[in-house]
Amino acid sequence: MSEIWRILVFFSVCILGFKPSFINAATDPQDAAALRNMYTSMNSPPQLTGWNANGDDPCGQSWKGVTCSGQRVTEIKLSDLGLSGSFGYQLQSLTSVTILDLSNNNLGGGMPYGIPPNLTRLNISHNQLQNQLDNMFDKLTSLSTLDLSFNSIQGNLPQSFSSLSSMNKMYLQNNQFTGTIDVLANLPLDVLNVENNRFTGWVPEQLKGIDLKSNGNSWRSGPAPPPPPGTNPASRNNRSHKGGNSDTSDGGGEGGKSSGIGGGGIAGIVISLLVVGGIIAFFLVKRRSRKASSDIEKIDNEPFAPLPSNDGQEMKSVQISSTLDTKTFDAPATINLRPPPIERHKSFDEDDFSKKPVVVKKTVTVPINVKAYSVADLQMATGSFSIENLVGEGSFGRIYRAQFDDGKVLAVNKIDSALFLGNQSSEDFTEVVSNISHLHHPNVTELVGYCSEHGQNLLVYEFHKNGSLHDYLHLSDEYSKPLIWNSRVKIALGAARALEYLHEVCSPSIVHKNVKSGNILLDAELNPHLSDCGLANFIPRAKEYLSSHVEVGFNAPEILMAGQYSVKSDVYSFGVIMLELLTGRKPFDSLRPRSEQSLVQWASPQLHDIDALSKMVDPALEGLYPVKSLSRFADVIALCIQAEPEFRPPMSEVVQALVLLVQRANMSKRTIGVDQGTSRRGDSQDLGD
Incomplete structure (x- = not known):
């Protein structure tokens, strides 16, 4: 027996207690990758001692503000460090992090794409969040404390x-929140501060009944409207926090022994009455339709849905009928009701729809050069839209790298669902796809396909392996070298030609409305796209969306003051x-x-x-640029960024000026003949102008 026990103990140690030594030597790879991404997104701040853009062991190397348990990162506390940039987009892989504190910094943009899912405390107060x-x-069902105060969140x-x-505790004060706070009504809050917003x-x-601070908002005066009839009182107040007013309980114990009919009893009575009423109404309608059928002509070949009742029941999918002076509605095949005989000479919309607009379905055809993908196709290609394939965020949604079975690599833009709402959302999206599919230019990212299923709207574009110009300039890594002067002028020219195409070739002209370095993508030869x-022009709610996703520094004065977009902006x-x-x-x-x-x-x-101009030039150029070319480049900039829109040149003139610069830059003896730029993904190659 003793031998058996020794064997059991041995296997128990092997199964439960054995950990290879290399596991203790390094942090979980996903955690390390998330922190590296966070570090570069915050502009690699030197005050984060120990942090490294290539580091793989934040736990073992004691990165500042990082607490670990074993291999996993459990807390990140980086308050009051003057951090800038953004949060990064891999935080949701930090599944063991319970506390994230980035308060009192200068972080901008919006909340992270993904938040650690098991957080209990999140504090990003006193930053510059805007979106x-x-x-x-x-x-985030474990989150007990949330502090977003003192930002500019809209x-x-x-x-x-x-x-x-x-x-339990939520701090939203001193932001620019709008709308109501009804969504907070049933949370188990003890403390809530919503002061100085636009609620x-x-x-x-x-x-x-809680510790509530609500001054500095535009609350309605007078009593609030009553809840809808039949609302279960228990659902209106399900808080069980200390000191709260909890009147009744559906569960066991003394709290469940309240006298009278409870909320469940009332709901049961109401439902029973509705069922009985529905049965009576059904037989009345059936009897009335039988009586009417003997007095009218036979029109069995024209099916009609039930006429709208007084309770405002909406009709779906309207089509125009060419055979009768009526509107024909889609209806279940089993329903075949006929119009009343007395009003045969009237069309339905003369009395029943006189006050209701009739919506006619749009018929939009997507050109054959754009492929329709299924959600399943795109999930397979993106690894179910995994963090590993997330390459950034566009103006209207997240961008994923998608690799298909045939080896083709494309970019999938998962459009924010808030941009397409309502019954016409599918038709609206199809119209957007149809419009964008007509845009063709060497410096405009080409639409390859789309997907509209299960409430998801996705656009599929060609993929450019060198990422955005913003990342190439500001988030350089070991695989990329600084752009030489020739390449910078070439990129400016290509982007200018794209805007010239939108403004002066397309009819009507297209205002991009979100021109920024993050929206200029570079291919393997550093050509800009x-x-x-077109998205800001064709998406119905785009302007509203852009106003809440402002990126500081790019917008013209007239946009900031009055929201006026034009080709000149x-x-x-x-x-x-x-x-x-x-x-x-x-x-x-902000640094x-x-x-x-x-x-x-x-x-x-x-x-x-x-x-002064020579001192402004990017030090990465190391003085390798033609002075005259630099001066002319600066002259074009000065024209473009004038405060008054009417003094800014059209893009065709900008293109002409940059064409001359490219010619002169190529002839210059002070620039290197072969471009130093290489692929940011490690596939180096010589690139010429």
Whole structure:
């Protein structure tokens, strides 16, 4: 027996306790990758001691602010460090992190694409967040404390807030939130601060018994409207926090022994009455239709759906009938009701629809050069839209790398679902696809296909392996070398030609509305391709969406002041991109001294001073540029970024000026004959102009 016990103990140790030594030597690879991405997204700040863009062991190397348990990262606390940039987009792979504190920094943009799913505390207060919150909180059921205060977050609270079933403390004060706070009504909150926002409506009754701070909003005066009839009282207040007013309980114990008829009993009675009423109404309608059928002509070949009743029941899918002076409605095959005989001479819309608009279905055909993909196809190609295949975020959704069975690699833009709402969403999206499919230019990213299934809208584009110009300039890695002058002028020219095509070739002209270096993609030869072309024009809610996803530094003054987009506002944004190419700086950089944070404000006064100009040039160029070419490049920038739209040149003139620069740059003896640029993915090759 003792021998058997020894064997059992041995196997138990092997199964439960044995850990190879190499496991303890390094952090979980996914955690390490997420922190590396976070580090580069925050502009590789030197104050994060121990952090490294190539490091693989944050736990073993004691990265600042990182706490681990074994191989897994469990806490990230990086408050008050002057961090800038963004959060990165791999945080959701940090499945063991329970505390994330990035408060009191200068982080901008929006919330991370994915949040660690098992967080209990999240604090990103006192930053510069601006975008609307995405509907991404439905899985954060362990989150008990959320602090988003003192940012500039816009828009309504996301519906997924209602899933925060462990939420005790929420701080949303000093933002620009709008709409109501009804989505918070049934959370188990003890503390809620929503001061100094733009909330409207009423404060829900359920929140009035907690530690609530709500000043500085536009609340409605007077009593709140009553809840809808038949609403279960238990669902209106399901909080069980300390000190809360919990009147009844559906569960066992003394709390469930309340007198009278409970919410469930009332709901049962209401449902029973509705069922009985429905049965009576069915027989009355059947009897009446039998009586009417004996007095009318036989029109069995023309089926009709039931006429709308007084309760406002909506009709679906309207089509125009050419055989009768009526509207023909799609209906189940078993329903064949006939119109009343007395009003045979009238069309239905004369009395029943006189006050209701009749919506005619749009018929939109997608050209045959665009392929229709299924959701299953795209899930297979993107690994179910995995984090590993997420390459960034476009203006209207996340971008994934998709590799198909035939070896082809494409980019899939998963359009934000908030952009297409309502009954016509599928038709609207098909129309967008049809319009974009007509855009063809060597410097415009080509639409290859689309997918519209199960409420998902996706666009499939050609893939450009060198990523965006923004990343190439500002997130350089070991595989890429600085862009030489020839390449910078060539990229500016290609992007200018794309805008010239949209503004002056397309009819009617297309205003891009979101021209930025992040939307200029570079192929293997560093040729530029402007992405997201047409989306802001053809997506119905695009302007509203863009206003809540502003990227600081690119927008013309007239957009910031009045939201006025035009071809001239595109020209201004293009001038900002040229400034990025010239200086290597970001359009807005909170890490720099205040006078240098805005690239346009800092650079504008120096563009015509040749001495100051030479000091502004990207140090990565190491002085290898023709001085005259540099000066002419700066002259074009100065024209494009003028404050008054009417003084900015059309893109055709910008193209002409840059063509001359390319010719002169190619002839210059001070530039290197072969481009130093290489593929950011490690596939190096010589690239010529």
